[in-house]
Amino acid sequence: MEIHLSGKTQAQYLGYRIKILHQSALQLGNIAIAWNPAAGAPMVHEIKLFRDGQTIDVLKDSTFEILRREDQLEAARLDGTLTAVLRIPDLRVGDELEVDLTRFDSDPTLGQNQAGLLMLNPSPAPGRYHMGISWESGRNPALKPTPDLAAAMIKGERQAEFRFDNPSTLSPPKDAPPRYQWQRILEYSEFPNWPALSREFAPLFAKAASIGQDSAIRREAIRIAAAQASSLGRAQAALKLVQQDVRYIYVGLNGGNLTPASADETWQRRYGDCKAKTALLLALLGQLGVEAEAVLVNSGGVDDGFDQRLPIPQLFNHVLVRAQIDGKAYWLDGTLPPVALPSARPAFPVGWVLPLTMRGSDLEKLAWQAPATPDEISLIEVDARAGFDKPARIISTDIVRGIKGLQEQVQFSSMNSGQLLTAYRQNAIGDFWQVIDDVQWHYDEKAGASVLTITGTGTITWDDDGNGARSYALPGAGFSPPERRVRAADQSQEVPFYTKPAYSCHVTTVRLPSTTQSGQWSSKPSFDQRIFGRIYYRAWELRDGSIRMIRGSRVEQPEITPAAAQRDNARIATFDNSMGWIFYNPAGRKSSVGRGEKVPAAYEIDWTATSVPCLPPAQAPEPGGKSAAAGGPTQARSEASPS
Secondary structure, eight states: OEEEEETTEEEEEEEEEEEOOSGGGGGGGEEEEEEOGGGOOOEEEEEEEEETTEEEEHHHHOOOEEEOSOTTGGGTEEOOOEEEEEEOTTOOTTOEEEEEEEEEEOOGGGTTOOEEEEEOOSSOOSSEEEEEEEEOTTOOOEEEEOHHHHTTOEEOSSEEEEEEESOOOOOOOTTOOGGGGOOSEEEEEOOSSHHHHHHHHHHHHHHHHOOOTTOHHHHHHHHHHHHOOSHHHHHHHHHHHHHHHSEEOEEOOTTTTSSOOOHHHHHHHTEEOHHHHHHHHHHHHHHTTOEEEEEEEOTTSOOTTGGGSOOOGGGOOEEEEEEEETTEEEEEOTTSOTTOOOBSSOSSOOOEEEEOOSSOOOOEEOOOOOOSSOSEEEEEEEEOTTOTTSOEEEEEEEEEEHHHHHHHHHHHTTSOHHHHHHHHHHHTBTTTEEEEEEEEEEEETTTTEEEEEEEEEEOOOOEEEETTEEEEEOTTOOOOOOOOOOOOTTSOSSSOEEOOOOEEEEEEEEEOOTTSOGGGEEEOOOEEEEETTEEEEEEEEEETTEEEEEEEEEESOSEEOHHHHHHHHTTGGGOOOOOOEEEEOTTOOOOBOSSSOOOOOTTTSOTTSSOOOOSOTTTSOOTTOOOOOTTSOBOOOOOOOOO
């Protein structure tokens, strides 16, 4: 694998010779080459087979077939990529296959500066490997190999290369933060720093956001300004217009992979990718007097360690708008569904961003904060007042925020209540649900949450404990014990341990059989444990003829030190992993449900509020808090199509 930098083009050479040792490896005879015609057609130097001392020229009697269809139309991507395929005839086990080809890559957006990555698989097949990069006279790219490559780098006057014989398999330290996944990679970049990259892109968005005097976008801005008095209301209206009236299609034709389409063009054709939607949104906000800028992000949650990388534009796959309104920063994403409002943080787990400014901006760190509101809340109300042996009336509600919540919005908003009811009756009735009477769904924009409620009748499996005693394990009330955080001796013992951030809450309320008395009931104990940077919390209360349970869990520290992990390993044995059992004893005894906590029932408070009692009192706000005001920043998160 070799890369050569010249002018505005990268030539990428790939050559390999492989011996086919097993029938499953015959698929290597299906060769596909994808390329952007704007960068130039690929060059296939040779394809040969070596068999029994003979050399067979495959290209003598076989040719590539060029597929002219778009490769990812079903994903709303229009990038102009062509694909050539060749199925080598008569390939056999025992043959040696040799392939040599060169592809070209260029984007006018980058000007004279080239950047990218050269990498070797962490688990390569046995063999001899050669990687290299070279460049023309007058160029001087910065090179940054990962530590596992640094010792093998041979630096020349205008080149660097790496050679390996049977390279070992690499694996990152177990449970390490994502930045430790960065292995056997060479970064190269001709951008001197991140501000230079910022300055390269900023004029492109400024130009794309410029509109003519008679632009229809001006008329839209005038209409919004007349309807909305506040700057935040105008920004929200502009965002909804871009989200709702311009459908998402990735467009990378004619060198447009990194260059945004103009706002006027996007509005006229009513489709565009994240770059086009950002430019259109910037144009609208500019007309409305709202200060805003384009910001590059990575929407895949893999930007941990970007501050350690060279300035490489390919590290980013999405662009958002950051607006300054009434002294606060709001993030706007035109690719999300029209229920996603301007928010105080980006819609995905973003750690590093690059603002695009004419003066040039450096990378910015968005400090991680534990979420104040659960990502998911599961509410279950079991009405067993009819008796132990009777089916129970059940109401189940799922409140989902973030990416998953917006995915549900896209999925469920196209279905009516009858279709939802039919779908859940076909798929959900079983051991738990006997009858489903109603299914209701809505998306709460103020709360930034998808809310799905199922009502019906279900079977409650009460265990017979003898002498009339009964017990029942509440759904969603127990925790599995955490795994030990240890690493093999050959892995670094100094690297921190990582837990993916999450916050969930389960609320279960059981209306007790009416023939029983409160003093006949007890439950497993409450607990409040913190281990490996995570809170595990369960609370109980018996009140008004019902047992109420809340079980919450939130990651407080995504990274913990090895010393902290070792300390908590010793505490696993004392972790309470009991299921959430409730017990009925007809002989009667003093109730032992909870430790005096106040636990609201599933039906008592607004669980879509921004403040819900899913954590210990020292951590949790007062129950029954109100949802965010309309038009204010929300905690809604979503997933943008990579662009």
